[in-house]
Amino acid sequence: MKLKKIKRFSIGYRTLKTAVGIAVAIGIASFLDLEYYTSAGILTILSIQTTKRKSVHAIYTRVAAGLLSLLLSYILFSIGGYNVITLGVLILLFLPLLVMFHITAAFVSSVVIVLQIFNSGEFTLPLLYNELLLMLVGFGVGFLINFYMPDISKGLNKHRIAIEEAYSAIFHEIEKYLRTGDTSWDGKELLIAEKSVAKGKSLAYMDVENHLARKEDVYYRYFDIREKQLEIIERVLPKITSLPASVAHSKIVADFVGELSENVHSGNTVTESRRKLQRVRERFEEMPMPKNHEEFLAMSALYVFIEEMDEYLAIKQNFEGLNVKKGRLKNHK
Secondary structure, X not given: OOOOOOOOOOOOHHHHHHHHHHHHHHHHHHHOOOOOOOHHHHHHHHHOOOOHHHHHHHHHHHHHHXXXXXXXXXXXXXXXXXOHHHHHHHHHHHHHHHHHOOOHHHHHHHHHHHHHHHHHOOOOHHHHHHXXXXXXXXXXXXXXXXXXXXXXXXXXXXXXXXXXXXXXXHXXXXXXXXXXXXXXXXXXXXXXXXXXXXXXXXXXXXXXXXXXXXXXXXHHHHHHHHHHHHHHHHHHHHHHOOOOOOOOHHHHHHHHXXXXXXXXXXXXXXXXXXXXXXXXXXXXXXXXXXXOHHHHHHHHHXXXXXXXXXXXXXXXXXXXXXXXXXXXXXXXX
16 A cells, blocks of 8 residues: 655644634633633634634634523523533533524534533533633634734735636647647646636635625636636637648638737736637638538638637626736746
């Protein structure tokens, strides 16, 4: 059996935030002389999430579940006493309530509170005050710590540039094939584009989640558009790079694709590009009919290609564009 390669040791920002959060939460709880003060660190761990929006939701659910656990503990332990049977019944009733209110993710943090009450053997006002303060410290520190998120604009821009360079290279290869019939392209830019689109879209979604008042992000729209465009590129490539005959139409399309390859960017020049594509259609109409079946198939494929390119451009028609500087990735050919 092949052993997995050991990953390089590294400390990520979330690991750092968790470590700092635990130390701060326990330190504050200890300073306030709270019982079970180390539990504040556990509550902080459970409230630190990958994005601000997830963190807010996590804290909301855990506070709600924590208050519910306090109420249920008071009622059931007062009736059944502080024994394992009552504890089991409490958990048996508590979990379905969490499911009912859609806050099951808060089960672990709530059980921490329940077990502390069970361990105390009595439900008193000082204990209630202690548990509420533990929740305030633990969740509060988690909330504040989680509001630091690293700047991901550099990563977004990196994937944007990779996509644009890949698309430009793909169109250049299509142009070269239409002009010369060269089929030496290995298609590596397609893999680069697929990978960059997926990573860029994932990163852009994280950016949306880190802005509480924003429901949509211009970068997310950008990567979503590029994803749809990539589907079109992958759909037309087999057709346009396997023409059964050379026809005069090929040069016209090659001229358009060559110009398109030089204008893959984050702005919006769709209207002008579609105008040029319309001129390609008009020139097609002026050209003679195919002489044989092979020419007919080649011309049909080119007609399909320009219609697909129109759809490729139309996808970006209403996109306002990104306000970014032009750039290139290092070591990307």
